[in-house]
Amino acid sequence: MEDSEKKPSYLNANQVIFLPLWARWAVIGILGTLALSATVCGVVFLFAKEWRDTVLPALSIAQTAAGGFAIVLFVLFAEKQLSTHRLMEKTDHFLDNHLLDSLSRIELPGVEKNKTVSVAQITRQAGIYGRRKDIYGANYEISLAEFKMRMWVGINVRRISTIYFVKVDAPADVQKISDIFKFTFGGAEKVGYHTNFEYSEIDGEHIVSMWSTVQAEQGILGNPAEQLFWVQDIAMMTQSVARTAWRNKLSLLTNAEPGPL
Template sequence: MSETEAEDRDAAAIAALRRRQDRFLTETLPGALAMVNLEEADGPVPVEVAPGRDIFGRTCVLRVGGRDWRFWFGLNVFRLFAIHFVPVDLQNPLFRAACERHEAEDFIDWLRRDVFAFTFGGAEKIGYDVNWEVIEVDGRRFVSVWAVALCETDFLERPELRLFWAQDLAMMTESFIRNAVRAELTFDPAVSPRPV
């Protein structure tokens, strides 16, 4: 095989990986997200993959109970990402009742310990690393929560792995929404989570 043929073969393989990656984010994952089961939903949850993409991720919008929930999901061949933005709300009555101090770092601790302990604790058990950071977007503060998992290197080649990870992300998303509603968290539908 000539060097040119090898380069052409590699270019075709990379293009095929990108198509599979995009298909996971635009078809497989939204199909799993549509099966999210919430009391606020009347039947299947409408899922929209927002137009446009960045390097390897997409924003998905779930419409539940008259509210839009925005999540950013990314797939870098076999590294999976889920990013959520939670507005810092130091006036949230449940937060104020649970914490003596009312600073942004206390808000993160409350989210981690009281609101999303099971959501992200379960994710950590199967291999996600979960990170929490206060950020500013358009003059407003948010807690950026991003979960990252390393999948098997042949993830895109194996349908059972794609289904597993899509359903796992859907379960994490369902748990996130349920716990956010219970904690009376408010979200700005105009702000989409994204890598920071």
């Protein structure tokens, strides 16, 4: 079958089946009871010959009932795909934990050697649902010594967007910014990123938005290996963006919070 004929897989078969906590404990309890019963019956079978005829049918019935109950639990409560609520929880965890941890490993030797950056997720004011920016993303502030920048990362199930704002003087600077970051985003294109450069004026501040988007072939939120790959890839791209900006004396710290324009 050609790749173009394959159906998209939002969550692949490698993910662990999701069961409610009580159902998992029930299955464990049943299997534990079954194992204990088998042990007891084995001892009785070996050392109490007068009970052999009684033990064997009882053991068979217990095994059948326990096995059937376990199957029913899996059929009723196992999910081929994670629930929408569970996906939202995993989105939060991806942004609040996995990505934050990977960004914290960034090094900027041109700013300060043998140090990693400090990273904070920007929490918005009360009244903003979720206290994050633009539906499925979050803002981050990265700093080291006198260097400081902000960025926005969003994950929509299997599409990832990363946005950086650069301070400029005029609309004509778009081409200059594109040329400076040519090799930075050229490397990202090899894993599927597409980057756009767009000028905007926000509250009197002139900025160029650098927006990189990638569509993952496999589901991200239900796949730990995919999550690790993408958070590390975002961190590596961000490190390259920060180093390039520092070398070229560009500011990635704007009054406007980075995000979709």
